[in-house]
Amino acid sequence: MAQATAEKTTGSINTPLKNKSDFNRNGIAGVSKGLMAVLDRVRKVSRSDSSVLITGESGTGKELIARAIHKNSARKDGPMVVINCGAIPSELLESELFGHEKGAFTGAHRARSGRFEIADKGTIFLDEIGDMSPDLQVKLLRALQERRFERVGGSQTIAVDIRVISATNKNLTAAIEDNKFREDLYYRLNVIPINILPLRERPEDIMHLVDHFQSDFARRNSEYTPKIFPDSVKQMLETYEWPGNIRELENLVERLSVLVEADTVSIADLPGCMSAAGTDVTPVCVAGVFQKNIGFNEAVESYQRSLITHALNKTGWVKAKAAEMLKMNRTTLVEKIKKMDIEPEDEMPVF
Numbered sequence: 348m349a350q351a352t353a354e355k356t357t358g359s360i361n362t363p364l365k366n367k368s369d370f371n372r373n374g375i376a377g378v379s380k381g382l383m384a385v386l387d388r389v390r391k392v393s394r395s396d397s398s399v400l401i402t403g404e405s406g407t408g409k410e411l412i413a414r415a416i417h418k419n420s421a422r423k424d425g426p427m428v429v430i431n432c433g434a435i436p437s438e439l440l441e442s443e444l445f446g447h448e449k450g451a452f453t454g455a456h457r458a459r460s461g462r463f464e465i466a467d468k469g470t471i472f473l474d475e476i477g478d479m480s481p482d483l484q485v486k487l488l489r490a491l492q493e494r495r496f497e498r499v500g501g502s503q504t505i506a507v508d509i510r511v512i513s514a515t516n517k518n519l520t521a522a523i524e525d526n527k528f529r530e531d532l533y534y535r536l537n538v539i540p541i542n543i544l545p546l547r548e549r550p551e552d553i554m555h556l557v558d559h560f561q562s563d564f565a566r567r568n569s570e571y572t573p574k575i576f577p578d579s580v581k582q583m584l585e586t587y588e589w590p591g592n593i594r595e596l597e598n599l600v601e602r603l604s605v606l607v608e609a610d611t612v613s614i615a616d617l618p619g620c621m622s623a624a625g626t627d628v629t630p631v632c633v634a635g636v637f638q639k640n641i642g643f644n645e646a647v648e649s650y651q652r653s654l655i656t657h658a659l660n661k662t663g664w665v666k667a668k669a670a671e672m673l674k675m676n677r678t679t680l681v682e683k684i685k686k687m688d689i690e691p692e693d694e695m696p697v698f
Contacts, residue, residue, distance in 0.1 A: 373415040375408065376559035377552030381544040385412065392539045393419035398491070400476075400536045401514040403543030406592030409514040410474060412541060417470040422510055425469030428462045433475030441483055442499050445490070451500025463496060463507050470510045476536065477517030477528060488532045511536070546592045550585040556593060557584070560600040571604050575611040579645055583614060583621050614649060615688050619656050652687055655680065664691055 370390050375382070392399055393416050401409045410429065417427045435443055442451075446461030462471060473479075479487065490496040495506050513536045522528035546553065554576070561573040576584075589595055599618070607616050614621075654673060662668035666684075670677040683689075 371415065371418050373411065373418050374559070375411055375415060376555045377549065378555055379544075379549035379552045381549045382552055385541060385543060386415075388539070388541055389415050390419065392416060392541075395539075396421075396510050398510075398536055398538040399512045399541060400519075400539070401512065401541045401543065402519075403514075403516065404545045404592055405516045406594035407543040407545060408593050409516075409543060410472065412543065413470075413472045413512045413514065416512060417472075417510075420470070420510065422469050426466055427470045427472065428466040429472045429474060430462050431474045433478035437480040437483060440479065441486065444483075444487070445496045445498055446501075446505075447499035448501040451498070455500070458498070461496075461498065463490065463509065464505060466509045467507045468509075470512060473511065473513040475515060476513040477515035477519055477522060481527065481529065484529045484532050488529065488535060491532075491535050546589040546596065547587075553584050553596065554581055556596055557600055560597050561604065564601055564604050568604075572610075574603060574607060577611060577613075579614055579649060580612050580617065583617060583649070587621050614652065619660055619691065648687070651683065652689065655683060655687070656689060659684075659689070659691070 370386070372386070375386065389412060399413075399416060401412055403409055413429075414427065417423060430443060432440060442455075442459070442461065444461050445463055446459050447455050449455060449458045486496070491511060494509065495504050497504055519528050519533050519537075523530045523533060557576065558573070565571050565573055584596075591598070602618075603612055603616060655669070658669040658672045659666070662672060666680055667677050670680040673680065
């Protein structure tokens with residue numbers, strides 16, 4: 348099953364926004380300079396029909412940025428069609444993009460419109476464009492240059508009026524050097540580049556995102572109310588590496604909303620990966636202690652918890668090996684585990 352979605356509305360194309368006050372964030376939360384720079388570029392590019400290439404790690408919100416461009420553009424009343432180029436086998440992707448005629452291949456029992464046709468008068472978002480096969484890249488380049496194409500197995504040329512936004516978490520420049528991505532297609536897509544910083548490089552956005560996700564979850568589940576995050580927990584969140592970026596944070600907020608019955612989230616409620624399991628980053632550093640005005644005892648306990656959790660995860664929760672790694676007696680380690688109520692946590696899903 349192809350992973351593609353379409354938002355279709357009716358009506359004529361409206362006048363694009365002319366000033367910052369008209370800008371619709373479309374659910375994007377944060378205050379960091381990096382995010383503000385991205386949103387300013389989104390506001391500017393929304394005025395045009397220029398092709399946009401959005402880059403960034405997986406889970407940074409590339410599709411949200413694409414939707415913000417569409418929602419703030421003159422095409423906002425037209426369809427926005429999303430297709431994940433990496434989720435569809437290459438032999439089927441051409442048909443998904445351009446459609447096919449009846450009998451074009453085995454299983455083509457009827458003619459079918461492609462995503463380019465569906466996106467007419469609107470926007471098509473080509474996610475994970477870096478995963479597209481070289482052969483299909485040639486056909487895509489022609490379609491982008493001419494805004495014309497033929498269905499698979501067809502001879503009739505179809506013209507469309509679309510805006511193209513693409514995204515990838517791959518280094519396309521390196522892919523070009525490795526002959527895995529066409530240089531001419533890259534420059535056709537990369538008219539307006541937008542790079543989204545990973546969440547670890549904009550920690551000031553984290554609590555704004557937490558508030559946003561909590562409000563959204565509470566709105567969808569009336570029996571839940573937003574939790575309180577004390578400074579010690581905020582510090583842990585803001586110094587964590589977030590390998591799964593915003594998706595990982597959203598999953599964590601939902602997990603805490605469901606599992607934490609108290610009004611306030613504690614450090615013990617956070618998963619083991621928050622204690623730097625699998626990373627070389629210490630959640631509580633000296634600078635962070637002074638910046639966040641954390642008390643000495645609280646900082647020491649958090650640091651001890653981080654060391655113990657890291658050692659336990661590294662040794663598969665074999666306490667004797669963890670104690671050896673920490674250069675302490677096993678009985679002392681067991682006492683600290685009980686005192687701090689440290690338990691093994693399931694890994695957070697990373698996308």
